[in-house]
Amino acid sequence: MSEEKRLDRLTSILKRRGFILPSFEIYGGISGLIDYGPVGARIKRKVTDFWLDHWINQGDIVEIDSPTITPEQVLIASGHVGEFNDLMTVCMNCNSTYRADHLIANIHDEPETIEISEMNEILTNKSIICLNCHESKWSPAKPMNLMFKTSIGAMKNQRVAYMRPETAQGMFMLFPSLYRHFRQKLPFGAIQIGKGYRNEISPRQGMIRLREFNMAELEYFIDPKNPPLEDLSSNNSLINFIPDPESGFDLEYNITLEKAFAMGLVKHPTVASILLKTWEFLAEIGIDTKRIRFRQHISTEMAHYASDCWDCEIFGEYGWIECVGIANRTCHDLESHEKNSNSGSKLMKAWRSFDETLVEKRIVISPKTSVIGPIFKQESGAVIEALKELEDDDNWPKKVELDNGNTVNITRDMVEIKEIETNISGEWFTPHVIEPAFGIDRIIWHLLDHSYEELVKEGEDYTMMKFNDKVSPIDAIILPLFEKDGMDKIASEITNIANSIPGVRVEMDTSKSIGRRYARADEIGVPWTITVDHISKEDKTVTVRRRDDQFQIRASIEEILHHLNNKSIGKMFLE
RNA sequence: ACGAGUGUAGUGUAGUGGUUAUCACCGGGCGUUGCCAACGCCUGAACCCGGGUUCAAAUCCCGGCACUCGUACCA
Numbered sequence: 264m265s266e267e268k269r270l271d272r273l274t275s276i277l278k279r280r281g282f283i284l285p286s287f288e289i290y291g292g293i294s295g296l297i298d299y300g301p302v303g304a305r306i307k308r309k310v311t312d313f314w315l316d317h318w319i320n321q322g323d324i325v326e327i328d329s330p331t332i333t334p335e336q337v338l339i340a341s342g343h344v345g346e347f348n349d350l351m352t353v354c355m356n357c358n359s360t361y362r363a364d365h366l367i368a369n370i371h372d373e374p375e376t377i378e379i380s381e382m383n384e385i386l387t388n389k390s391i392i393c394l395n396c397h398e399s400k401w402s403p404a405k406p407m408n409l410m411f412k413t414s415i416g417a418m419k420n421q422r423v424a425y426m427r428p429e430t431a432q433g434m435f436m437l438f439p440s441l442y443r444h445f446r447q448k449l450p451f452g453a454i455q456i457g458k459g460y461r462n463e464i465s466p467r468q469g470m471i472r473l474r475e476f477n478m479a480e481l482e483y484f485i486d487p488k489n490p491p492l493e494d495l496s497s498n499n500s501l502i503n504f505i506p507d508p509e510s511g512f513d514l515e516y517n518i519t520l521e522k523a524f525a526m527g528l529v530k531h532p533t534v535a536s537i538l539l540k541t542w543e544f545l546a547e548i549g550i551d552t553k554r555i556r557f558r559q560h561i562s563t564e565m566a567h568y569a570s571d572c573w574d575c576e577i578f579g580e581y582g583w584i585e586c587v588g589i590a591n592r593t594c595h596d597l598e599s600h601e602k603n604s605n606s607g608s609k610l611m612k613a614w615r616s617f618d619e620t621l622v623e624k625r626i627v628i629s630p631k632t633s634v635i636g637p638i639f640k641q642e643s644g645a646v647i648e649a650l651k652e653l654e655d656d657d658n659w660p661k662k663v664e665l666d667n668g669n670t671v672n673i674t675r676d677m678v679e680i681k682e683i684e685t686n687i688s689g690e691w692f693t694p695h696v697i698e699p700a701f702g703i704d705r706i707i708w709h710l711l712d713h714s715y716e717e718l719v720k721e722g723e724d725y726t727m728m729k730f731n732d733k734v735s736p737i738d739a740i741i742l743p744l745f746e747k748d749g750m751d752k753i754a755s756e757i758t759n760i761a762n763s764i765p766g767v768r769v770e771m772d773t774s775k776s777i778g779r780r781y782a783r784a785d786e787i788g789v790p791w792t793i794t795v796d797h798i799s800k801e802d803k804t805v806t807v808r809r810r811d812d813q814f815q816i817r818a819s820i821e822e823i824l825h826h827l828n829n830k831s832i833g834k835m836f837l838e
Numbered sequence: 839a840c841g842a843g844u845g846u847a848g849u850g851u852a853g854u855g856g857u858u859a860u861c862a863c864c865g866g867g868c869g870u871u872g873c874c875a876a877c878g879c880c881u882g883a884a885c886c887c888g889g890g891u892u893c894a895a896a897u898c899c900c901g902g903c904a905c906u907c908g909u910a911c912c913a
Contacts, residue, residue: 272850279849279864291886291903343913351839351911409912428913464839464911472912588913700913723875744873774866778874785874794873806873813874 270580273715274469276726280787282306282711283470295466295474297704302787305736305768307477307707310548311456313733314479314701317544324452324481325444329433331458332413335423337432340603341596343410343425352386352404363404379404411460426460431698433457434482435596439610441484449613449694450491450533452483456703468581470704477703484694485533486615487593492532495521495539502542503556504528510559533697534573534591541575541587541699545706549731551713554578557589577705579712586705594693601693609691616689623687629679639671710734714788728788729811732830739791739827740784741771754795757805757820764828769793785810791832793823809836 277283281300285292299307318324338344352363363382385391386401411426427433434441434453445451456479466472485491499519506512506528516528520542524535538557546552560572575587601611659675714728732738739761743754754771761769772780777794784792792808799805799820807823808815818835826832 275849285904288886288904292905294904461912466912467906590913720874725875742873745871748871776872776874776876778872778876780875781873782875792874796873797871808874815873 269715269717272717272726273580273712276715276786277303277711282787293474295463295472297470297473302736303707306710306730306734307703309734309736310707310710311477311479311703313548314544314703315454315456317540317547318452318454318481321452323445323450324454324483325441327433327437327441327453327455328457329430329436329455331427331460332415332424333427333432334415335425336603337436337600338410338425338428340599341432341435342599343428352382352401409461409463411462428461429459429700430455430457430478430480431482431592431596431700434480435600435696438484438597438600439606442613447614449489450483450485452481454479454481470708471581471584473704479701479703481537481699482592483533483537483697484613485697486613486692487695488615488692490531490533490695491536493536493539495519495524495535498539498543500542500546500552502538502552505556505558507559507561509561529573531591531697534589537589537697537699538573538575541589541701545575545577545586548706548710548734549714549729550577550706550709554709554713556583558583577709579709584705584709585702586709587699587701589697589699592696592698594695596696597693611693612691613694614689615692617687621687623685625683625685627681627683629681630677634677638677642669642671725782725785727785727810730788730790732790732833735788735790737768737770737787737789738830739769739793739832740780740789741769742777742780742792742794743771743773744777744794744796746773748797749800750795750797753799753805753820757793757795757824760824761827764824767827769827781808781813807832807835809833 280302282303284298284300286296286298287293315326319326335344363386382404386404391401392399410428413424413426414421415424416422433455437453441451441453456477458475459478460475463472463474466474499521501517502520502523504516504518504523505514506516508514512528516523520529520535520539523529524532529535529538542552542555545555554577556576556578558574558576560574572591573589574585575589576583577586578584597611600606601608661673662670663673664670710730711728714730716727716729718725718727730736741754741758741761743750751773754773758769758771761767772783774780781792788810790810792810794806794808796806803820804817805820805823806815806817814836816835822835823832826835
């Protein structure tokens with residue numbers, strides 16, 4: 264089969280077998296929206312369940328769930344409203360489209376904050392020429408909003424809202440509650456799996472750029488002065504790194520994460536830990552690790568909130584595609600929400616105890632209220648307040664201005680000058696956040712891509728999906744060799760018992776020849792097929808076929824059910 | 839967003855103004871002692887949507903939608 268049509272063949276099998284299909288197809292379809300069919304939805308469920316477990320296992324990470332509809336203030340604070348309302352302009356001569364703020368970056372200090380009218384003035388005064396055709400005929404600038412806008416409530420009391428462009432804000436909103444939940448001790452994290460929305464200008468590439476997509480994000484809150492580091496030596500797999508070309512490192516490395524951290528390629532210890540854990544997740548669900556790499560963002564590419572960024576890219580039919588973004592968001596979000604929300608000054612902060620309590624000695628000017636009271640009467644309160652601002656310098660008496668504008672004379676005998684000691688046992692600070700953001704659809708796409716194999720079997724084209732047990736849509740298919748002589752009955756008994764085991768899903772297939780049924784099972788990636796034949800009736804044994812090499816063994820039904828329960832059917836083939 | 843191309847059963851396709859719309863795989867049923875897409879019979883299923891030209895449109899024209907490619911955009 265020709266290599267260049269592989270993508271077409273894969274896409275059509277995904278549609279035919281119920282993995283991935285265009286949404287709303289009977290109405291013509293909407294680009295950028297897809298459905299997971301019965302087979303695809305099983306895989307997605309398994310991938311996200313496994314993802315959840317992978318992080319929650321760590322013990323200091325919890326799952327949360329928050330709304331997709333998000334009020335405007337939240338996204339103003341996060342910076343998305345500003346960032347997503349880019350002004351666009353089109354060259355009327357050659358139709359090239361540009362972000363207007365990029366065009367005027369050289370002649371304006373803050374191009375991103377500019378108003379439409381000012382932008383249009385700059386564009387019409389002919390100083391900006393098109394990079395493509397060198398003319399200067401610009402269309403009026405138009406805001407391009409990449410968020411879906413909506414409103415909450417009806418009629419007069421509507422509040423502007425957007426469909427969330429990321430799940431992360433949900434975790435930030437819950438920071439105070441999470442901080443309490445974790446007994447006010449960092450580090451801790453919160454994860455969420457859910458939909459995100461981007462009104463893409465032109466979605467392309469199947470499930471790579473979607474308008475509604477599945478995200479899975481972790482916000483890991485840490486003390487920037489004491490960033491946690493996992494044991495990187497536990498995994499010595501070689502991993503591909505592409506550092507920022509401006510960083511002074513070579514173009515490419517294939518080294519362990521432990522080494523990458525030791526040599527300073529990955530600088531932040533927590534980022535290094537999360538890179539490793541991300542890589543392990545992808546490897547375990549069955550992504551080909553040779554086609555995984557971590558690429559560091561160059562400074563201009565970085566998101567508005569991030570201070571350091573690594574993309575985890577996976578290679579497939581569309582080339583290298585960003586599937587996970589790992590960003591150090593620092594204190595950007597928590598700080599901004601604290602400011603914008605009028606929440607208390609400590610609500611978005613954490614407490615850091617010092618190793619030793621500091622004793623701070625200060626000289627204070629302490630008012631003698633018994634003297635001040637009788638002299639200043641009603642103004643006494645204002646005088647005492649004003650004295651807090653004074654510094655001791657032995658120049659007495661002093662002229663002091665009160666809040667009400669009056670100036671009063673303070674003499675030495677009105678105050679007591681004393682040294683006081685304060686114990687300082689710690690301080691409030693805004694935690695930093697390390698965030699891995701997983702594009703679930705993109706990961707599933709590459710899982711499908713990497714699992715899809717085209718072979719030739721006895722001169723015929725033959726395709727299979729080589730999913731491992733963790734992600735295969737169903738665990739096994741039960742096949743009665745013939746649908747008679749009691750074999751169908753045995754098969755449906757096995758099916759019922761197996762399906763009653765929590766977490767185990769099997770199906771029975773009785774239609775058409777045995778070879779065709781094996782082929783169908785292979786095509787949706789079922790790793791094991793269990794065949795009931797004549798002998799089964801006599802000694803309660805059946806055959807188990809391994810998809811990847813068609814090798815078969817015979818075992819008792821009881822033993823197979825036991826291994827299905829333990830997800831260990833593969834072990835039956837060892838010896 | 840612009841430009842070019844494409845759109846026929848579930849999938850892949852044939853069909854350049856008049857066909858009962860081609861073929862294959864596919865799905866369903868029945869039969870067949872039949873373990874890797876076997877065979878036989880029966881059966882199911884399509885011209886992207888809307889308008890126009892014409893006696894007559896899958897076919898020509900216009901608009902929309904979707905897909906592919908190029909350019910642009912892409913937290």
